[in-house]
Amino acid sequence: MLQVYQIIVFIFALFALSRAILRAKESKITRGELYFWSLLWLGVLVLTFLPSFSDILADYAGIGRGADLLVYASVLLLFYLMFRLYVKIDKTEQEITKLVQKVAYENVKKKK
Amino acid sequence: MTGKKVFIVIPAYNEAKAISKVLDDLKKNGYRNIIVVDDCSSDDTAIVARHHKAIVLKHIINRGQGAALKTGTDAGLNLGAEFIVHFDADGQMRVVDIKKLLTPLIAKKADVVLGSRFLGQKAKNMPFSKKISLQLGRIVVFALYGLWLSDSQSGFRVINRKAAQNIKITADRMEHAGEILGEIKKKKLRLVEVAVTILYTDYSIQKGQSWSRGPALGLKMLLRRLLK
Numbered sequence: 001m002l003q004v005y006q007i008i009v010f011i012f013a014l015f016a017l018s019r020a021i022l023r024a025k026e027s028k029i030t031r032g033e034l035y036f037w038s039l040l041w042l043g044v045l046v047l048t049f050l051p052s053f054s055d056i057l058a059d060y061a062g063i064g065r066g067a068d069l070l071v072y073a074s075v076l077l078l079f080y081l082m083f084r085l086y087v088k089i090d091k092t093e094q095e096i097t098k099l100v101q102k103v104a105y106e107n108v109k110k111k112k
Numbered sequence: 113m114t115g116k117k118v119f120i121v122i123p124a125y126n127e128a129k130a131i132s133k134v135l136d137d138l139k140k141n142g143y144r145n146i147i148v149v150d151d152c153s154s155d156d157t158a159i160v161a162r163h164h165k166a167i168v169l170k171h172i173i174n175r176g177q178g179a180a181l182k183t184g185t186d187a188g189l190n191l192g193a194e195f196i197v198h199f200d201a202d203g204q205m206r207v208v209d210i211k212k213l214l215t216p217l218i219a220k221k222a223d224v225v226l227g228s229r230f231l232g233q234k235a236k237n238m239p240f241s242k243k244i245s246l247q248l249g250r251i252v253v254f255a256l257y258g259l260w261l262s263d264s265q266s267g268f269r270v271i272n273r274k275a276a277q278n279i280k281i282t283a284d285r286m287e288h289a290g291e292i293l294g295e296i297k298k299k300k301l302r303l304v305e306v307a308v309t310i311l312y313t314d315y316s317i318q319k320g321q322s323w324s325r326g327p328a329l330g331l332k333m334l335l336r337r338l339l340k
Contacts, residue, residue: 086335097179097284104149104169104183 123180178288227268
């Protein structure tokens, strides 16, 4: 018997997967990133339709319930992704600054 | 000023009202090399500064005080500066104090001289909340960089050429004050603090850093320290 949440997750995972594939086709993300997102969403699909599978994993990891394992793993993953974003934004900001500084110098030189 | 090449670097963001008097004061005291970095002001800061014959560098996008200081400091180095003064555009620093900060540098007793608001004379009209946040700032700076200073968030500093070449400012926004201290420690530059008087006028209090941004600032400094 399919539960409502399973249908919602199924649709969302498919949607996310299709986005990842489309982005990869446009070369907006690398092959490695495509594999990462594909694995992630396929994993989500597997766990949605075979909830007992997460219990096996949880048991293996020494955590009581499969659902708990999922929450822990998600939080870790989110933190990691946020960290990557932070580093990336910081780098981009520094590059913008460099550019702005360069423009400032060039404009002064021109005026002389 | 004793024939040495002293460059005054003033980051300015919407300071058209206040900067005129600051530039006049500087000129009256014999400082001729003035670099104003206009951090994408929406008012006439750049026009006023040019009118006062300052060298004006314009950021086409607002990048923050740290970035503006870097732009100005690098320009000073390019123009052959021996000493670079970081000065504020809002009129809360006194031009007469520059000489006091320069003295240890000219005597070759320091590479970096920081103006401290807590040595000697009391900061005039400093808001109470500011006092508290500055005390907390000292502790944060000590924990992160191992420097125990009387005033860790001072923006009034004079550095010699060697220090200017060595201090790398990568923090665009207000975290640069901490970053500069970290660089001083790392590059083993000789640091001296000198008492200065900061005039807290209504204008500068309104334009200045709000104490409520302190925690976010501390967090940013911590992140930078961890990621480097």
